[in-house]
Amino acid sequence: MSRSAAADDHSATLENQPLDQNTASFIAEAAASPFDFHTLSVKAAGDEKLKRSINNAVLRQYSARQLRLLELPDSDRLRTLAGQIKQHAIENLDFYLEQLIENVHRNGGHVHLAADSTEARKIILDIARQQHATRVIKSKSMVSEEINLAHVLEQAGLDVVETDLGEFIVQISHDKPSHLVAPIVHKDRASIAQLFSDYFGTPYNDDPQALTMQARQYLRDKFRKADFGMTGGNFLVAEKGLVCCVENEGNQRQSVSTPRILVSLVGIEKIVPRMTDLAVMLKLLTRSATGAPITIYTNIYGGPRSPGEKDGPEEFHLVLIDNGRSEILADPEYRETLRCIRCGACLNACPIYRKIGGHAYGSVYPGPIGALITPLFSGLKTYKDLPQASSLCGACYEACPVKIDIPKHLVHMRRDIVGAHLNGFFERLVYRMWAWAYQRPLTYKLFSAAQRMDLRARAGESGWVEDLPSFAAGWTRVRDMPAPAETSFRKMWAKRHG
Amino acid sequence: MADSNLTSHPVMQRVRRALGRTAPITTAPIPPLLDEPIIRLVHSDIGLPELFQKQATDMKMLVEMVRVDEVIERVAQFLISQKCKSAMLSDTPLLRNLGALEAFQKAGIDARSWCDMTADQAYDIDAGVTEADYAVAETGTLVIRHRPEHGRLLSLVPFVHVAIIEPRIIVPDLLDLFERLARDGTGSGVTLISGPSKTADIEMNTVTGVHGPNIVKAFVLS
Numbered sequence: 075m076s077r078s079a080a081a082d083d084h085s086a087t088l089e090n091q092p093l094d095q096n097t098a099s100f101i102a103e104a105a106a107s108p109f110d111f112h113t114l115s116v117k118a119a120g121d122e123k124l125k126r127s128i129n130n131a132v133l134r135q136y137s138a139r140q141l142r143l144l145e146l147p148d149s150d151r152l153r154t155l156a157g158q159i160k161q162h163a164i165e166n167l168d169f170y171l172e173q174l175i176e177n178v179h180r181n182g183g184h185v186h187l188a189a190d191s192t193e194a195r196k197i198i199l200d201i202a203r204q205q206h207a208t209r210v211i212k213s214k215s216m217v218s219e220e221i222n223l224a225h226v227l228e229q230a231g232l233d234v235v236e237t238d239l240g241e242f243i244v245q246i247s248h249d250k251p252s253h254l255v256a257p258i259v260h261k262d263r264a265s266i267a268q269l270f271s272d273y274f275g276t277p278y279n280d281d282p283q284a285l286t287m288q289a290r291q292y293l294r295d296k297f298r299k300a301d302f303g304m305t306g307g308n309f310l311v312a313e314k315g316l317v318c319c320v321e322n323e324g325n326q327r328q329s330v331s332t333p334r335i336l337v338s339l340v341g342i343e344k345i346v347p348r349m350t351d352l353a354v355m356l357k358l359l360t361r362s363a364t365g366a367p368i369t370i371y372t373n374i375y376g377g378p379r380s381p382g383e384k385d386g387p388e389e390f391h392l393v394l395i396d397n398g399r400s401e402i403l404a405d406p407e408y409r410e411t412l413r414c415i416r417c418g419a420c421l422n423a424c425p426i427y428r429k430i431g432g433h434a435y436g437s438v439y440p441g442p443i444g445a446l447i448t449p450l451f452s453g454l455k456t457y458k459d460l461p462q463a464s465s466l467c468g469a470c471y472e473a474c475p476v477k478i479d480i481p482k483h484l485v486h487m488r489r490d491i492v493g494a495h496l497n498g499f500f501e502r503l504v505y506r507m508w509a510w511a512y513q514r515p516l517t518y519k520l521f522s523a524a525q526r527m528d529l530r531a532r533a534g535e536s537g538w539v540e541d542l543p544s545f546a547a548g549w550t551r552v553r554d555m556p557a558p559a560e561t562s563f564r565k566m567w568a569k570r571h572g
Numbered sequence: 573m574a575d576s577n578l579t580s581h582p583v584m585q586r587v588r589r590a591l592g593r594t595a596p597i598t599t600a601p602i603p604p605l606l607d608e609p610i611i612r613l614v615h616s617d618i619g620l621p622e623l624f625q626k627q628a629t630d631m632k633m634l635v636e637m638v639r640v641d642e643v644i645e646r647v648a649q650f651l652i653s654q655k656c657k658s659a660m661l662s663d664t665p666l667l668r669n670l671g672a673l674e675a676f677q678k679a680g681i682d683a684r685s686w687c688d689m690t691a692d693q694a695y696d697i698d699a700g701v702t703e704a705d706y707a708v709a710e711t712g713t714l715v716i717r718h719r720p721e722h723g724r725l726l727s728l729v730p731f732v733h734v735a736i737i738e739p740r741i742i743v744p745d746l747l748d749l750f751e752r753l754a755r756d757g758t759g760s761g762v763t764l765i766s767g768p769s770k771t772a773d774i775e776m777n778t779v780t781g782v783h784g785p786n787i788v789k790a791f792v793l794s
């Protein structure tokens with residue numbers, strides 16, 4: 075998906091709707107101008123309320139994860155194994171996809187392959203139209219966000235309701251999710267209470283229990299009358315033709331139980347070879363995501379209801395979507411990113427995400443993994459600032475349950491940016507001059523002596539450089555730099571060993 | 573439908589090309605060996621009911637060990653204590669052999685069997701009483717296989733779900749569960765239940781009873 079297509083999506087789906095104020099300005103900026111990470115992130119970092127909400131949530135999930143991993147006999151080796159299983163699956167994706175498709179057919183389900191978001195939306199809409207289904211209950215899924223599915227179905231005249239509590243709140247406030255597993259991590263309870271009061275026309279009450287019960291009551295009727303259930307999928311089991319999805323609320327179970335049509339939209343990279351691989355993946359997924367040993371519900375299915383069953387879908391459709399994944403697969407280096415199981419652990423671990431939240435990444439996939447896969451999915455040119463949004467501290471790699479070496483890939487992507495001449499002309503010129511000068515002892519000595527003198531002069535008494543001239547002002551805009559030492563390391567070395 | 577001939581679908585061709593293959597591979601690749609000692613959390617068959625009780629309790633499930641000749645009476649008492657006026661029961665052997673339906677009716681509960689009702693009626697009933705096909709000690713999980721006599725909604729739409737489980741169905745570890753499911757099959761679907769429905773979407777405050785049951789009680793027969 076190109077950036078302009080993404081911008082179209084925003085304007086097409088959010089027209090004339092009252093938006094959450096913060097999000098409204100984020101999205102408006104993203105849609106109106108080319109993606110500008112710098113402006114978005116500076117703005118987000120200055121929003122104290124946003125930072126408090128995010129820290130409250132992610133630090134709790136992160137510390138729960140730290141404790142919970144200790145239960146595993148050897149979490150490091152289990153992460154290695156999970157990474158190997160996913161890597162094996164994607165490196166033999168052609169084989170496993172065929173096996174999966176064959177087995178879903180055997181279970182009595184239908185399979186569709188979609189090359190991109192347009193195809194996937196069309197397939198799903200066609201199923202709804204052919205079956206005369208109009209009342210859609212949709213459970214949370216990142217890939218449906220990726221293709222903007224709910225909005226598209228709504229525009230086609232279907233009654234679509236997001237049934238995960240967080241996603242429901244996102245839907246009625248015309249917002250965007252900002253975290254892979256905790257979509258409304260950027261909202262505080264006061265804003266949710268106000269939203270519910272406005273939406274339902276009820277008195278303001280900010281008790282989470284009361285708010286949840288209000289949503290339960292409202293959605294229950296939607297569940298009961300739904301004829302079209304929509305889910306994503308965390309894993310696809312090739313050997314059995316099954317979808318495995320996890321959740322805590324029971325809304326996804328509703329999608330799998332009540333409506334007569336069930337559609338699961340899943341990325342082609344979600345495959346694992348064997349049923350027993352689920353033991354490995356599930357043990358890591360929930361521990362990494364929320365710090366729980368397992369989710370409340372795990373739904374495993376791959377076909378319609380069996381003869382005699384009173385509930386469950388009469389028809390099951392599995393829509394497998396590529397949408398750029400095969401391009402990533404073609405790159406032996408970045409292929410590893412397809413291991414991702416969307417647990418969100420790298421977001422929680424990331425010092426940058428904790429400061430700026432999810433919306434600043436300008437994509438449905440935020441955080442370190444988003445900084446990596448958004449440019450891969452949607453183009454390095456538009457998203458060239460995202461790989462820079464990392465201190466390369468390695469916390470994301472340490473947190474990753476399938477050991478995607480995110481920092482390494484971010485560095486490599488920075489290399490690609492330079493290789494494709496996507497950095498500025500001035501930056502390239504300076505680095506070329508620097509390289510030329512620093513390869514020659516004479517110019518090296520001259521330059522470094524001049525620079526040391528200049529910086530020491532700027533620092534003055536305080537010992538800190540606080541201001542650089544315009545072309546280098548970016549360095550000191552938000553931080554100070556200590557002045558260089560009076561004597562260079564080379565000189566000290568020469569004196570001692572000379 | 574787009575089902576036919578997916579093998580030559582453009583997506584499959586792109587995947588093959590991405591992997592540098594000119595023709596479909598015919599020999600099954602060998603997945604990494606599952607190294608049990610690093611996967612398994614529960615290694616022993618001893619004390620599984622107690623471990624199940626501990627783990628399920630951690631997940632906010634209510635667990636009670638009960639003798640087989642007392643269980644139906646205890647379930648009825650529990651339903652009444654939860655102010656459940658109506659209940660629906662899976663039409664499964666254990667509940668039938670225990671005479672659950674008649675006993676609940678005698679206790680004044682409007683009880684009916686899954687085979688005598690429509691799916692839609694389930695939405696108006698206070699409690700679902702079921703068995704489980706497996707239970708997992710490691711995580712305190714109930715596992716239910718969907719089938720005609722055991723509807724999905726029984727354990728989903730009422731505010732109270734009661735499951736009666738025999739100790740023999742408890743497996744030690746998730747790994748054992750998935751080995752069993754791979755061997756025995758999943759029918760039209762399987763649901764793993766590990767406590768009452770919950771959310772933490774609003775400022776990380778845990779609230780139970782979101783869209784599924786708020787009370788999940790397991791009676792483990794001894």
